[in-house]
Amino acid sequence: EVQVVESGGGLVQPGGSLRLSCAGSGFTFSNYWMSWVRQAPGKGLEWVSNLNQDGTEKNYVDSVKGRFTISRDNAKNSLTLQMNYLRPEDTAVYYCARDDYGYDVWGQGTLVTVSS
Amino acid sequence: DIVMTQSPDSLAVSVGERATINCKSSQSILYSSNNKNCLAWYQQKTGQPPKLLISWASTRKSGVPDRFSGSGSGTGFTLTISSLQPEDVAVYYCQQYCRAPDTFGQGTKLEIK
Secondary structure, eight states, X not given: OOEEEEEOOEEEOTTOOXXXXXXXXXXXXXXXXXEEEEEOTTOOEEEEEEEOTTSOOEEEOGGGTTTEEEEEXXXXXXXXXXXXXXXXXXXXXXXXXXXXXXXXXXXXXXXXXXXX | OOXXXXXXXXXXXXXXXXXXXXXXXSSOOEETTTTEEOEEEEEEOTTSOOEEEEETTTEEOTTOOTTEEEEEETTEEEEEESSOOGGGOEEEEEEXXXXXXXXXXXXXXXXEO
């Protein structure tokens, strides 16, 4: 079964850090761009970051540039989002998605709550 | 950034009737390599992740019922559900993936009348 599974969410204070992970299975992970998409409570979808197949091309939404870092380990079929200097407005469900001209595989998401 | 604007924000349609959702991009999303529009439609049911229904504006993904169809070109696109079923209640999003950053419409909430 083709799937991705996120982990690492939780409650963190403003200014804190969190590391999200995404494990892919059932497909050749190294063949695909991968993305993080978030959804604040009761709000719409927002693309956060993506990464090409070999990790050499990275993109970020302006609001997270300089704070978030995306990376991957193709040997372990894993994608990571390191989130530093977290703000209350980063509170959201974070989804990992396979990026194949449209996000065709999504995880169930992991909730990140930034609050004191 | 390319801005995606959906209309309406919410829609109530009777079972068996047609539902139409519109999406407008602030600039062309034509992909020169294949002359297709980089436009996807997603369905998100309550408590679930989004599901990709259509890519390249009109290509239905495997397993998606044929009552769902996508059309349009240039900057105007439409998702049509030809005969609404109760299980189609959801929020629908359009998204462009031609030019970074990928951007989504604000969503259209579809309900049963």
